[in-house]
Amino acid sequence: MHKPFFHTSIISAANGGAGLLLFVVLLVTVGCKVSNNPLRKTLRSLQNGSTTDDTSYVYRLPYDSNTSHLVVQGYFSPYSHNDRAAIDFKMKRGTRVLAARSGVVIKTKSDGTRGGTKMKYRADGNHIIIQHGNEARSSYWHLETNGVKVNVGDTVQEGQFIGLSGKTGYALFPHLHFSVSRNDGSKGSWMQTGCRFRTSKGIVYLRPFRRYSL
Numbered sequence: 774m775h776k777p778f779f780h781t782s783i784i785s786a787a788n789g790g791a792g793l794l795l796f797v798v799l800l801v802t803v804g805c806k807v808s809n810n811p812l813r814k815t816l817r818s819l820q821n822g823s824t825t826d827d828t829s830y831v832y833r834l835p836y837d838s839n840t841s842h843l844v845v846q847g848y849f850s851p852y853s854h855n856d857r858a859a860i861d862f863k864m865k866r867g868t869r870v871l872a873a874r875s876g877v878v879i880k881t882k883s884d885g886t887r888g889g890t891k892m893k894y895r896a897d898g899n900h901i902i903i904q905h906g907n908e909a910r911s912s913y914w915h916l917e918t919n920g921v922k923v924n925v926g927d928t929v930q931e932g933q934f935i936g937l938s939g940k941t942g943y944a945l946f947p948h949l950h951f952s953v954s955r956n957d958g959s960k961g962s963w964m965q966t967g968c969r970f971r972t973s974k975g976i977v978y979l980r981p982f983r984r985y986s987l
């Protein structure tokens with residue numbers, strides 16, 4: 774089912790280093806465990822443009838406008854996003870991470886030093902969570918040790934420099950894990966969801982193994 778991705782991914786891996794190559798091998802061998810989450814289907818139809826009545830917020834790509842980054846895992850990708858509506862941008866350590874939307878910083882962790890694919894590293898992931906009104910939150914994970922450049926309570930503007938990317942926490946190679954959660958209103962619980970981005974290719978839902986710039 775995911776075969777069409779593999780060919781392109783292997784080409785991308787060729788200039789992406791050993792970690793990414795290993796990731797591709799894992800993708801091929803991990804099988805096609807597909808999530809039952811109904812959001813998976815919804816996001817597929819948004820990605821391919823068959824859902825057009827979309828008024829959701831358009832986010833800014835979380836990096837500098839003169840750069841582009843490869844999406845190595847997308848929504849419900851079959852490696853570690855099996856059941857996650859999140860995006861992984863391949864990023865060298867120390868890359869500037871910018872706020873994808875204005876808001877208030879509600880949580881940070883900056884003292885994690887370890888990273889890798891052992892479950893015990895999960896708690897080491899440095900991160901920033903920004904709240905956007907009552908409606909949404911965006912999260913930025915695997916940041917460099919001491920790579921968080923904002924404090925809880927800070928108001929940040931869309932496009933503002935907030936931290937440096939890294940490989941802390943559960944990560945096979947350096948990348949930025951980005952996700953948006955929405956409050957479902959009824960229970961006050963936060964659910965991961967997809968989001969649109971403004972890109973040089975127009976306003977789109979990002980797809981794996983494509984490179985995006987502003």
Ligand SMILES: [Zn+2]
Pocket residue numbers: 846853854859860861950951
């Ligand atoms: Zn991820």
